[in-house]
Amino acid sequence: MPALPLDDAGPYVAAAYLVFVALILIYVAIMASKLVRIARQLGELTELLDRRRRRDGELDAEAEEAVSR
Amino acid sequence: MFARGLVPLSIASVVLVVGAFALVFFYAPNDADQGFIQKIFYLHVPLAIVALCGFMAGGVWGIRHLRDGDRAHDLRSYVAIHLALIFGVGALVTGSIWAKASWGHWWLWDEPTLVSFLIVFLLYACYTPLRFSIEDPERQARTAAVFAILGGAFVPLNFLAVRMAESLTHPRVLSATGGSMPGSMRLTFLVALAGMAVLFVTLCKYELTSKEASMKLRALRRRLADDEDAAWTPTRRSAAPQQL
Numbered sequence: 001m002p003a004l005p006l007d008d009a010g011p012y013v014a015a016a017y018l019v020f021v022a023l024i025l026i027y028v029a030i031m032a033s034k035l036v037r038i039a040r041q042l043g044e045l046t047e048l049l050d051r052r053r054r055r056d057g058e059l060d061a062e063a064e065e066a067v068s069r
Numbered sequence: 070m071f072a073r074g075l076v077p078l079s080i081a082s083v084v085l086v087v088g089a090f091a092l093v094f095f096y097a098p099n100d101a102d103q104g105f106i107q108k109i110f111y112l113h114v115p116l117a118i119v120a121l122c123g124f125m126a127g128g129v130w131g132i133r134h135l136r137d138g139d140r141a142h143d144l145r146s147y148v149a150i151h152l153a154l155i156f157g158v159g160a161l162v163t164g165s166i167w168a169k170a171s172w173g174h175w176w177l178w179d180e181p182t183l184v185s186f187l188i189v190f191l192l193y194a195c196y197t198p199l200r201f202s203i204e205d206p207e208r209q210a211r212t213a214a215v216f217a218i219l220g221g222a223f224v225p226l227n228f229l230a231v232r233m234a235e236s237l238t239h240p241r242v243l244s245a246t247g248g249s250m251p252g253s254m255r256l257t258f259l260v261a262l263a264g265m266a267v268l269f270v271t272l273c274k275y276e277l278t279s280k281e282a283s284m285k286l287r288a289l290r291r292r293l294a295d296d297e298d299a300a301w302t303p304t305r306r307s308a309a310p311q312q313l
Contacts, residue, residue, distance in 0.1 A: 016109045038286060049293070
């Protein structure tokens with residue numbers, strides 16, 4: 001394994017490769033924030049559906065009660 | 070629709086990029102002329118090539134969108150150009166670092182290769198503001214497709230013009246005759262190029278999948294909100310396509 005020459009060129013090479021890694025990490029972080037937003041919206045939709053289901057259930061119960069009366 | 074093959078592609082990206090970096094630092098010899106600083110070549114050149122190919126791919130998807138009006142092609146064109154811009158930033162910054170280390174300057178304005186790439190990059194930097202400036206989604210997609218096609222045609226023309234121009238400082242390493250690289254350097258370069266290309270495709274698929282999921286969620290939310298008094302926010306004005 002060759003020794004890495006960390007003299008004059010070393011910092012420049014390290015900087016170039018770090019720029020690449022940073023770009024990818026920033027991109028992944030932005031994608032992750034979008035994923036979090038999608039997950040939050042999914043949660044809201046699930047809550048909305050649950051609420052609707054509960055409301056429909058209550059209406060059905062009221063209708064059944066009215067019929068039995 | 071877009072998520073097919075995402076897992077194998079992701080694994081291939083990691084393997085190829087990590088493999089390429091390993092080859093760069095542990096296999097490819099130091100350049101006889103430039104020494105260790107030439108290692109930037111394996112990052113800078115693939116980034117630039119993939120960015121330019123991404124711009125052209127955006128043009129190809131633009132043609133397909135104009136031909137059949139499929140909104141998915143508009144989305145593909147948008148994502149390809151968006152990612153090519155990110156790779157372009159990488160190519161510009163890594164090139165600038167290499168220039169400083171090799172030539173003593175961050176930028177040379179009399180060098181055709183550098184300036185032409187900057188022109189292409191700045192041209193495409195106008196793509197997103199152009200999309201954002203048009204509210205009507207149909208018109209936005211059509212105008213963006215025309216822009217992507219014109220820009221995509223400009224890329225190879227620009228490349229040819231630079232090839233024909235006399236290079237002052239920037240080296241011409243790659244050529245039709247195989248270039249002047251020894252086998253180990255060429256293998257490393259090809260693996261790095263393949264890694265960048267696969268990474269580009271993978272990130273494109275990630276973004277396409279994410280955008281598709283957002284669009285489906287928005288459509289579902291709209292359908293549910295039609296007969297529900299739940300507060301839902303209407304679609305914000307955006308540069309990205311909002312519907313498939």
